[in-house]
Amino acid sequence: MDFPHIANVYESIAKAYWMLNRLDEALEYNQEALQKFIKRENSGKKPIDLNPYNHYYQRRVIIKIYVSMALIHQRKHNHEKALQNIEQAIIWGEHIVSKQDYTLVDVYYLASTIYHDMSIWDKAYHYALKAFNLRKDFRDNNFTVLDNDTKEQSLNNEEYIRYIPQLLKASYSYLRETVETKNESAMISLLRDSFKAVINYKGEVSNFNSIVSLIEAQTDNQNTKESIGQLKKLKTNLSKLYQNFDRDNTQKIEIIKKQISDIEIELSKHSNTFKAFLELQNITYQDIASYLKPHQLYIDCIKADGLYYIFTIDAQGNIMMKHTPQSFEDKLKSYIQAIKTKSYDAKYQSQEIYKIFGFYQLTHYRDYIISPDGLLNFIPFEALHDGTSYLIESKTISYASNAKEFIKEHRRKAQTRSNGDIVVFANADFNMKFRDGSRGVPPLLNQSFGALEGTQKEADTIKGYYPNAQIYTQQEATVENLMNVHNPKILHIATHGFYLEDKNMSNSLQKSGLALSGAAQAKKIGDTRGIVTALSLSTLNLAQTHLVVLSACETGLGDLHNFDSVSSLASAFIQAGSKNVIMSLWKIDDEATSKLIKAFYDMIAQGKNYKDALRGAKLTMIEQDPFHWSALTLHGV
Numbered sequence: 001m002d003f004p005h006i007a008n009v010y011e012s013i014a015k016a017y018w019m020l021n022r023l024d025e026a027l028e029y030n031q032e033a034l035q036k037f038i039k040r041e042n043s044g045k046k047p048i049d050l051n052p053y054n055h056y057y058q059r060r061v062i063i064k065i066y067v068s069m070a071l072i073h074q075r076k077h078n079h080e081k082a083l084q085n086i087e088q089a090i091i092w093g094e095h096i097v098s099k100q101d102y103t104l105v106d107v108y109y110l111a112s113t114i115y116h117d118m119s120i121w122d123k124a125y126h127y128a129l130k131a132f133n134l135r136k137d138f139r140d141n142n143f144t145v146l147d148n149d150t151k152e153q154s155l156n157n158e159e160y161i162r163y164i165p166q167l168l169k170a171s172y173s174y175l176r177e178t179v180e181t182k183n184e185s186a187m188i189s190l191l192r193d194s195f196k197a198v199i200n201y202k203g204e205v206s207n208f209n210s211i212v213s214l215i216e217a218q219t220d221n222q223n224t225k226e227s228i229g230q231l232k233k234l235k236t237n238l239s240k241l242y243q244n245f246d247r248d249n250t251q252k253i254e255i256i257k258k259q260i261s262d263i264e265i266e267l268s269k270h271s272n273t274f275k276a277f278l279e280l281q282n283i284t285y286q287d288i289a290s291y292l293k294p295h296q297l298y299i300d301c302i303k304a305d306g307l308y309y310i311f312t313i314d315a316q317g318n319i320m321m322k323h324t325p326q327s328f329e330d331k332l333k334s335y336i337q338a339i340k341t342k343s344y345d346a347k348y349q350s351q352e353i354y355k356i357f358g359f360y361q362l363t364h365y366r367d368y369i370i371s372p373d374g375l376l377n378f379i380p381f382e383a384l385h386d387g388t389s390y391l392i393e394s395k396t397i398s399y400a401s402n403a404k405e406f407i408k409e410h411r412r413k414a415q416t417r418s419n420g421d422i423v424v425f426a427n428a429d430f431n432m433k434f435r436d437g438s439r440g441v442p443p444l445l446n447q448s449f450g451a452l453e454g455t456q457k458e459a460d461t462i463k464g465y466y467p468n469a470q471i472y473t474q475q476e477a478t479v480e481n482l483m484n485v486h487n488p489k490i491l492h493i494a495t496h497g498f499y500l501e502d503k504n505m506s507n508s509l510q511k512s513g514l515a516l517s518g519a520a521q522a523k524k525i526g527d528t529r530g531i532v533t534a535l536s537l538s539t540l541n542l543a544q545t546h547l548v549v550l551s552a553c554e555t556g557l558g559d560l561h562n563f564d565s566v567s568s569l570a571s572a573f574i575q576a577g578s579k580n581v582i583m584s585l586w587k588i589d590d591e592a593t594s595k596l597i598k599a600f601y602d603m604i605a606q607g608k609n610y611k612d613a614l615r616g617a618k619l620t621m622i623e624q625d626p627f628h629w630s631a632l633t634l635h636g637v
């Protein structure tokens with residue numbers, strides 16, 4: 001029997017023994033497979049052809065055998081032998097494996113874990129970074145296809161999501177060593193590379209999907225629609241080629257990549273939105289630092305393998321990195337519950353989070369821009385306490401979903417000025433029945449919407465400051481009227497928000513939305529014309545809008561389990577063009593909301609910018625429980 005077949009049989013037997021935890025037998029069969037290979041080379045027969053594309057499957061099996069043996073030795077805690085085998089896998093992989101094959105990703109990843117087990121931190125970091133970058137290159141080429149189901153499955157696959165935790169773990173271990181040895185150049189290099197990996201990884205897929213969906217929904221140009229359709233087909237075909245390892249697809253891949261590039265260039269000519277996305281494909285720490293002022297600090301958080309890693313960068317490009325303890329997630333859950341229920345324990349719990357973040361070391365900055373992840377999306381950082389005062393008393397705080405969104409908003413230049421309108425939607429008639437027309441799709445919601453009569457106070461308050469404001473209430477507060485809004489200066493929406501726990505919905509922007517007049521009919525008879533999803537809201541024309549205020553109930557809700565960051569209504573309105581969005585993390589009582597909104601618009605009338613106005617409004621209520629003033633948060637620049 002020819003070697004590849006024998007090797008395959010032995011490798012399969014070894015795998016079976018591995019699954020039975022009979023490691024010695026598994027090792028024996030793997031070694032036998034390699035001996036057959038060596039025997040063939042020494043027999044005088046025609047040697048194995050090392051041409052990159054001949055006997056491709058055979059060489060991948062050989063690499064897999066070395067990897068398998070390394071794993072066995074690693075499990076047996078024989079790290080020296082594990083290292084010998086993984087080094088052989090690296091030699092074979094780097095000289096023989098095609099660039100379209102991500103076999104090397106697993107080899108580098110395993111090498112990183114072995115070096116980490118041996119406390120050889122620089123090597124562990126080196127190979128973790130190589131594994132991550134190679135895997136990201138593969139993802140960029142493969143998973144930008146607009147097949148959301150495939151992407152969601154892949155992004156949540158354990159085999160995929162392990163690379164970022166290993167990189168961060170290895171980075172942090174190596175960072176400690178560079179600090180101890182005072183190796184400043186190595187420390188700076190690893191911080192920059194690790195930070196670059198995080199900011200180019202976080203939110204990437206959702207950004208691309210939303211950009212293309214936004215263009216497709218907004219355009220009336222048939223050629224553009226056809227181009228997007230062709231782009232989808234080409235990227236689907238590219239994905240299939242990248243996953244076919246048994247033949248040389250290099251030429252086909254290059255042809256399709258050229259076709260994709262041509263379409264993207266053509267799209268960018270007609271769409272500033274798409275052009276902006278292409279310019280954000282590979283950002284660096286300098287890109288962020290260039291938009292920061294001396295008193296500002298950008299804080300990026302990413303959840304990985306149960307830990308939260310925290311990066312900070314200032315205007316000089318100084319980067320810091322730390323991670324939270326394993327118990328941090330439980331502390332966040334307890335704090336969120338405590339602040340929402342106005343528990344007396346909330347202040348004490350917030351002090352623990354304050355200390356873990358290390359804000360006491362960052363006192364010389366007075367403006368924080370925070371990009372949260374996981375449960376941090378539901379934390380009002382303003383309400384964190386240092387034992388003496390709340391963070392908001394000394395800092396101005398705003399939020400960005402990811403670094404690319406932060407940079408994109410700074411780069412975006414309005415082509416025309418806002419029309420200056422102030423538009424308000426409040427006190428919707430959720431029980432309104434539609435007079436005519438067809439019903440919507442089957443019910444998206446299985447919840448009721450109670451009247452929000454208190455939101456009328458918000459509308460009256462705004463009318464007092466802006467007598468010419470357009471006010472939509474009761475049966476005029478409809479989805480149709482909202483979708484016809486065009487570039488107001490301020491769009492204020494006081495209504496219910498919702499979030500759908502539906503695993504069958506692959507596009508996260510379909511899961512959240514707003515309830516307006518007639519929304520109750522969605523549950524009663526399936527008429528969904530009274531609700532509007534974030535995906536639809538992202539197509540609004542708000543390119544010159546300065547601010548959207550969502551004083552709705554729990555408009556900040558999002559998917560905590562979504563790997564590519566939490567989606568929310570704030571993202572939808574920012575995608576629609578609004579420069580800033582204020583949203584609510586939980587339901588606030590009418591009286592507190594009315595006071596906060598009045599104080600906010602009073603601050604604007606005094607000439608304050610939106611960040612300072614929201615902070616000032618909260619400070620007027622600082623003596624009250626933070627439940628009443630900390631729920632509203634500002635997203636934007």
